[in-house]
Amino acid sequence: MLNNSTLIPLMVVLPLIMAILVNFLHQKDKSVKFISIVSLIVFVFIPVVTLYGVHLFSGHLRTGSFPEVSKILIPEVYMGIVYSYGAVQKILMVVLTILTGFSVLAVINKKMISGVYMAMIFISLAASSAIILADDIFNFFVFTEILVVAQAALVIAVQEAKSFKAAFKYMIFGTISGASILLGIALLLGSYGLLNITDLSHAIQAGGALTPIGLVAVALLTLGWLYESGLFPFHIIKSNIYENARPEISALLQVQSKFVLVAMALILFRVFSGYALLKSVILGFAIFTVVIGSVMALQQVELRKLLSFVAVSQAGLVAVGFGLGTPFGIAAGIFHAINDVLSMAILFFIASFVYDKFKTTKLDELGEGLQVVPLVGFVMLLATLAISGVPPFNSYQSEWRLIQASAQAGVPELGILVILLSVATFVAIIKAFYMIFMKPGSKVEVNKEVRGNLTKAIIVILILACLLIGLFPNMVYDPIYNFVVSLGV
């Protein structure tokens, strides 16, 4: 382990600095465009070259054991923030920065360059990065709040009444969830005098069974996790956000939500590692989200809304992996999160292209698209197969592992649930594919000026990435599995 790696905090600090810079350069489009593109190259480069390790912001001393937990008082709080960078963080950061890059390029390509808009994208990137890296529960909370504000701002920028409503509701429930997380943290701080996640985990394990205050903290933090992840009962709020943002931004929002799901679930599992009931509760909410999300997706007749519900139900599937609670299940869940964000990003970029080309995403108005844009139709078919877990694509590898993990955990019924979700996802998206590209009798005019070469390049790159991971899954899965085993959750 490389201690005090200076590159680790740059993953958070640089996007924040760039956000301030492009904000100042608002209306100077050429400068904003240049800085955004250069920044993105740097953002992708840093996680790749950074070595695994930790960064200590203020000389925090790690504590191995807490023999006298009950005597720990508030004045002895260890306040040093720690960022930790391991295999899972590296994979998540690389995927996050690349997909942020694609979203920013799509925004620039549409001549929607705005200093403030770019600033919000960069702030959301900084917040997501901090959430992935943070080994400090209060620092984690601060950045979840920043992420919610930045995401709401990206939706508000659409400047339509329904996007204002969606962002407003997202913020209202954000306050409930934020208060819930903060109260949970306060209860833990009051009980153990600690904010560092590793220390807190040691202290709780040394303290034996959780006290009623600790149990209330678990409940409050779980509610916060459900909101941040977009699981039931927040699935409607989250799908509303995906639906009302520009589709190329929805591609980014769903990545952030799923990675926050993974990061916060890992925190919950580390802090309350010996508490089995938490896993059962997570599993229950995950199953409920999978069911509701897929049933709602099947009902939709608008492409963006349909994809939003598919994204929510797939988040449920990621949570199923965590709910199984075994290292194999958790690793499969994280692997599925990575696979799913790639496939969903393709579908959202296709929705963006369809919206630009045909000026609508209402399925009953669209049709005969294959004659106009055969490449996009072909990639959408491949992406449908990818997200439905059809070999040789990436989601097949993760769903297969989830089914195996279910059987190993003694709940093979969940394997059937995964298969049913795959069928539902396939039916929902193939219906959209048919109605956009094959249905005779289109009611829309084709905008011939929109060529969408950049979007076409992005979706081809992403589908190739899906295929590559599907053919060589171990290059992604093995580091994740080893990381999860090393956590001992």
Added chain:
Amino acid sequence: MLDRVYEIFHEKMKDKGQGMGIGSALTSEFLMLSFLLIGTILVLRTANSTILGFGALIILAGVLFTVPTVFKVEKENTDSINLSSFYVALTLALLLIIFLGGI
């Protein structure tokens, strides 16, 4: 009820378009029933609680007698702030009961 489910769907979906709309609603109905059945089997097999077992069976029976369920699910899953707030409050209560009660 189950034997005339297609007629019920046809009647309910007159305003929402024909063909694919009815097809996908039927698919989601059968998926919903399958999910519920699997969920009940899971609870009955794994939960060490008579209350949970009885609860799951009663819910399953109730749902089977009230098909089609998808329209009810759709009605409950609107972006209404009232409904969402209700479900959030219900969830928090449920979490506290489960964790503090240790069901």
